[in-house]
Amino acid sequence: MSDAAAAVYVRKRYKKWVTQYLDHLQQGAEFAHITLMEAARWKEEGFIVLNMGCNTMCPCELKQLMTNLGCLERPLVDERVFFYHTDLPFMAVKSALVTQGTTLTAIDCSCWEEPGRQIATLYAIPLVQNMNTGSSNRGARYVILMRCDISEVLRGTGTPFQREVLGAERYGEKHPHEAAGADDVRHLRCDAITDIPGAYRVLDFLTPGEHDDILQELQEGVRASAVRTERLARRVVAHFNRRFLYGINALGEVGCDVAPLPSFFAWMRDRLENADPTTTLEPPYPIPRGGFTCDQLTVNFYDYETSRVSGIAPHVDAHSPFEDYVLLVSLGSYTVMEFARGDDGKDAAAAPIGVLLPPCSLFVLSGEARYAWTHCIAERKTDILSESIPKLTRGLRISLTWRRGREGVHRKMECPYPLLCDGV
Numbered sequence: 001m002s003d004a005a006a007a008v009y010v011r012k013r014y015k016k017w018v019t020q021y022l023d024h025l026q027q028g029a030e031f032a033h034i035t036l037m038e039a040a041r042w043k044e045e046g047f048i049v050l051n052m053g054c055n056t057m058c059p060c061e062l063k064q065l066m067t068n069l070g071c072l073e074r075p076l077v078d079e080r081v082f083f084y085h086t087d088l089p090f091m092a093v094k095s096a097l098v099t100q101g102t103t104l105t106a107i108d109c110s111c112w113e114e115p116g117r118q119i120a121t122l123y124a125i126p127l128v129q130n131m132n133t134g135s136s137n138r139g140a141r142y143v144i145l146m147r148c149d150i151s152e153v154l155r156g157t158g159t160p161f162q163r164e165v166l167g168a169e170r171y172g173e174k175h176p177h178e179a180a181g182a183d184d185v186r187h188l189r190c191d192a193i194t195d196i197p198g199a200y201r202v203l204d205f206l207t208p209g210e211h212d213d214i215l216q217e218l219q220e221g222v223r224a225s226a227v228r229t230e231r232l233a234r235r236v237v238a239h240f241n242r243r244f245l246y247g248i249n250a251l252g253e254v255g256c257d258v259a260p261l262p263s264f265f266a267w268m269r270d271r272l273e274n275a276d277p278t279t280t281l282e283p284p285y286p287i288p289r290g291g292f293t294c295d296q297l298t299v300n301f302y303d304y305e306t307s308r309v310s311g312i313a314p315h316v317d318a319h320s321p322f323e324d325y326v327l328l329v330s331l332g333s334y335t336v337m338e339f340a341r342g343d344d345g346k347d348a349a350a351a352p353i354g355v356l357l358p359p360c361s362l363f364v365l366s367g368e369a370r371y372a373w374t375h376c377i378a379e380r381k382t383d384i385l386s387e388s389i390p391k392l393t394r395g396l397r398i399s400l401t402w403r404r405g406r407e408g409v410h411r412k413m414e415c416p417y418p419l420l421c422d423g424v
């Protein structure tokens with residue numbers, strides 16, 4: 001079985017197990033837990049979080065929720081008590097636990113009848129629908145918390161639970177995508193991300209010098225309060241040219257209630273529509289030369305140094321206020337963006353796809369990727385991108401989200417991707 005097929009298999013098994021578990025719980029219970037652990041035999045160190053039907057939940061929110069529900073007998077003083085991932089392979093956790101020399105042979109629903117043999121305390125917390133527009137999951141939304149000795153589990157599984165990250169093999173490469181042209185023009189290779197139709201990545205969209213200048217300009221602007229920022233739940237944002245009003249998903253008028261344009265605004269906008277004389281974005285870059293002028297820039301600050309968690313919940317950029325093409329330029333730390341296709345709820349546990357976004361890169365969302373897939377940045381601080389890359393820690397990342405405001409009304413009935421459409 002290929003790794004991908006194995007991952008799907010694990011995912012399905014996990015889903016089946018959780019579904020059976022949920023069936024087992026009392027109907028309508030607000031919060032349910034089953035104690036399966038003999039405390040004396042299993043060191044309670046923390047929680048492994050298994051998500052069901054939701055892509056991410058911030059560990060802080062989770063802690064708050066658990067406190068509110070009274071499932072923490074003692075306060076959690078350290079984030080290490082959570083081993084958190086949005087796609088924990090349940091079977092791997094299970095076999096790790098089984099190899100710890102416990103008497104347990106399996107955690108599955110047949111065990112509920114035999115409480116003497118279990119090793120973990122499991123909690124199931126039903127979540128209310130708290131995702132932004134475009135959450136792809138219409139099915140059950142639960143987090144399952146397994147209280148156990150996390151370090152033992154990690155030792156047993158050997159590898160942390162991170163699914164394959166697309167594009168990770170190019171991590172750390174020095175400008176592989178810049179072909180030497182006969183002229184002085186930089187010819188930049190553009191890769192289609194075939195697993196996500198309509199998504200493209202250009203690794204060296206910015207030169208290192210441009211990158212550093214922009215980073216410095218934005219950071220100094222914030223320090224000097226020349227850039228007007230807004231604090232959201234897990235990130236800080238600033239808007240240029242047109243303000244985006246999150247509460248009502250609407251765009252302000254040009255120049256209204258925004259800071260002055262940054263110095264890179266004009267040339268970067270040109271480059272994005274392939275109209276910058278210094279740079280050519282090679283096919284299959286989807287935007288025709290001079291074919292799409294952005295009029296709105298959102299700068300996102302993900303600061304892992306000063307805040308415990310940072311990220312962005314799964315969402316589709318609202319269809320109504322913005323046209324096709326969402327263009328993401330990355331600065332500072334690398335990150336992993338996760339994508340999941342909106343579905344009709346039949347496969348609420350479909351595994352999202354992670355893509356590496358390194359600094360200087362441009363990521364393009366068009367068509368299906370823009371309208372029918374959610375994207376998010378999970379609230380994790382570290383990543384194991386592959387076996388050959390040592391564990392990485394995320395640092396401050398600043399992203400530039402370029403979009404164009406939609407003129408005219410977007411109608412859901414006419415939208416080719418109605419599932420995640422917020423149109424009238």
Ligand SMILES: O=C(O)CCC(=O)C(=O)O
Nearest residue numbers: 298300312317328399401
């Ligand atoms: O940080 C990013 O690259 C993405 C931000 C984003 O998804 C958004 O602003 O809608």
Ligand SMILES: [Fe+2]
Nearest residue numbers: 315316317375
């Ligand atoms: Fe977005």
